[in-house]
Amino acid sequence: MIPELPIKTHQKVGSGYPTCYKVDLGFEESKIGIEVDGYSHNLIERRKQDIKKDMFLESLGWKILRFKNEEILKDLNNVVQEIMSII
Numbered sequence: 435m436i437p438e439l440p441i442k443t444h445q446k447v448g449s450g451y452p453t454c455y456k457v458d459l460g461f462e463e464s465k466i467g468i469e470v471d472g473y474s475h476n477l478i479e480r481r482k483q484d485i486k487k488d489m490f491l492e493s494l495g496w497k498i499l500r501f502k503n504e505e506i507l508k509d510l511n512n513v514v515q516e517i518m519s520i521i
Contacts, residue, residue: 436460439467441491455487457498465496466521472503 439460445451457467474480488498499517506513 436462441467441494441496443490443494451490455491457491457496461521464521465494467491467496467498468517469498469500470503470506471500475502 437459438456439462440454440456441460442454443451445453447453458470459468460466469484471484475484484500488500491498497520499520501513
């Protein structure tokens with residue numbers, strides 16, 4: 435597991451995509467990314483950015499799991515179980 439794992443997109447500057455996306459936690463070998471979303475991810479524009487990022491990374495073979503901060507704080511065991519079931 436690597437925190438703040440950069441994933442190269444192989445896109446050129448100006449393509450509408452960054453040259454890399456970072457995931458909060460990444461399992462490079464199994465191509466699993468975990469994102470922990472704070473309050474700002476509830477904003478419409480940010481949600482659109484997250485969807486675009488997730489779809490692009492999924493097109494590269496990555497599985498992206500998103501959890502809200504509250505979800506982790508209230509039920510960490512369930513979050514860990516969900517992650518472990520996929521890993």
